[in-house]
Amino acid sequence: MQQTNSSELKLLPGRNLSAEPDDLVSTIVRFCCDHIHSEHAVLVIRGDAGTGKSIVINSAFEKIQEASRLSGSNDVLHGTHNVFLVNHPEMIKLYRNISESLPTLRKKDYERPTTFVNSMDRQHKRADIVFIDEAHLLLSRRDSYNRFNHDNHLQEIIRLSRIAIIVFDSRQVLKFKSYWDDRRLEHLLRDIPHEVFTLTTQFRVRANPDVMKWISGFCSRRILPLPAQQEFDFRIYDDALEMYHDICAMNARFGLCRMLSTYDYPYVLNGQDHFIEEGRFRLRWDRARPEQRLPWAEREDTIDEVGSVYTVQGFDLNYAGVILGPSVTYDPRTQRIVIKPDRYEDGAAFVGRDALDNPEAVQEQIILNSINVLMTRGTMGLYIYASNADLRKKLHDMASRRT
Structure with missing residues (x-):
């Protein structure tokens, strides 16, 4: 049996991307370079299911980590501390598996949001750039059972980073405790420098x-x-x-x-x-x-x-x-x-x-x-x-x- 559509292959950085997602990857890298010394900045990637949001964000993360870890590749981003977050246990398996085949990525680069927030608070540190896939799954309220004792995942992640690159689709919200809509996101970002980009081309569903x-x-x-x-x-x-x-x-x-x-x-x-x-x-x-x-x-x-x-x-x-x-x-x-x-x-x-x-x-x-x-x-x-x-x-x- 031939597995013709492996999600690992789909999300593997280095794939030939079409013009729209490829341009957005370049935009994300420029955004990070421009704001690496800012107090806070957020870039939001929107788009329906299947428009390539995850491949864009993982490809951009791989380029940022290459700049951070390889001397001479990009002096502005060299040595930066960057993390990729996803609040989805099956997806984090996928990303960590992908990291095994890429020299500039590590399994430890990929974390769950609560783990990141608690770790940064405990160490009194903050990251330079945080990428968040499926940000519509972030908690929008306290969840003491799962050891998140703040009021909002995204608010805390922004506090603990200089730059946040997030994928957001309000039509994929699935729980009260992670309830988001466009108005809530706009309200949270109202006083933070931010840009929004929307992917429109459907790549997953090969249909009319x-x-x-x-x-x-x-x-x-x-x-x-x-x-x-x-x-x-x-x-x-x-x-x-x-x-x-x-x-x-x-x-x-x-x-x-x-x-x-x-x-x-x-x-x-x-x-x-x-x-x-x-x-x-x-x-x-x-x-x-x-x-x-x-x-x-x-x-x-x-x-x-x-x-x-x-x-x-x-x-x-x-x-x-x-x-x-x-x-x-x-x-x-x-x-x-x-x-x-x-x-x-x-x-x-x-x-x-x-x-x-x-x-x-x-x-x-x-x-x-x-x-x-x-x-x-x-x-x-x-x-x-x-x-x-x-x-x-x-x-x-x-x-x-x-x-």
């Missing part, structure tokens, strides 16, 4: 624009006409088991094809297997295996599991089979998607509602964000099955009329 338009519409509670038949393989299923069989067949051909689901089925971290059941389909949730070197999406054995949004956020697959669970419903009268947060099983996502002005609306947005993440994983194909009978019928009817 109507596919991304359909996904965006669905995540805004609208069902648009299905994308036209094209090379990108977009299918609707009435049977989750049939979808799984087709995902297995594609995995045998291409590798990196996986089943995914909204967090609508019970899952407890107790060492036991927990299953998703839909009609004839029964498959276990992804297993927590922190000791594994490879992240979940890269391991061949996970074809026998169903991944969650926490497992695959930030990763590419070739084909994704997405189960829309009971929290995702459809109202035939209004012809709109209806989100049912009471059927969403990720209770931990909704802890801390007292700090939000409109927690019910945020709950629904978090579920819609999770659907956006799941539907934008596949580079070659997206298969969809809906648990809700009304939604399944609506998608089936549209598929039968598809051109």
Whole structure:
């Protein structure tokens, strides 16, 4: 079996980038040179899922570390103390694996945000440049259970660095305790010199624009006409088991094809297997295996599991089979998607509602964000099955009329 779309290869610095991301890498390096003696400065990288944000930030980090560690390469940045942060256990595995193949990067360059903040505070130090991938996963409130005793990850990281380079996408926020939106980010940065750059070209989903338009519409509670038949393989299923069989067949051909689901089925971290059941389909949730070197999406054995949004956020697959669970419903009268947060099983996502002005609306947005993440994983194909009978019928009817 050939793994044609390894995330390690995708994020490996030194790849030939197209003009837009390559220009942004150069811009980031110039920004760091210009602000290395500033008190604080922030550069924000925005863009939808699949626009190349992670490859840009890792490529820029590799260039900064080369300048820091190789004498004569860049006198302004030579000897600087720089760190790459990501609040995602599967993604940090990926970055550390990548660092093994590059002479100017070290595994210790990549840290979790809380580890960084606590370490810098303990040593009474601060870094020169901090890169933050998936900044929308940073905590926006205190989390004493995980040993973060400040009020906001990003605020503390900026305090403990001269320059912060951050990747931010408000449509990938997944928890109350890391709730961000555009207004909150703008408020935090209002008194700090900062620049914002937006990537627009879609690199992950190799499809005509109507596919991304359909996904965006669905995540805004609208069902648009299905994308036209094209090379990108977009299918609707009435049977989750049939979808799984087709995902297995594609995995045998291409590798990196996986089943995914909204967090609508019970899952407890107790060492036991927990299953998703839909009609004839029964498959276990992804297993927590922190000791594994490879992240979940890269391991061949996970074809026998169903991944969650926490497992695959930030990763590419070739084909994704997405189960829309009971929290995702459809109202035939209004012809709109209806989100049912009471059927969403990720209770931990909704802890801390007292700090939000409109927690019910945020709950629904978090579920819609999770659907956006799941539907934008596949580079070659997206298969969809809906648990809700009304939604399944609506998608089936549209598929039968598809051109």
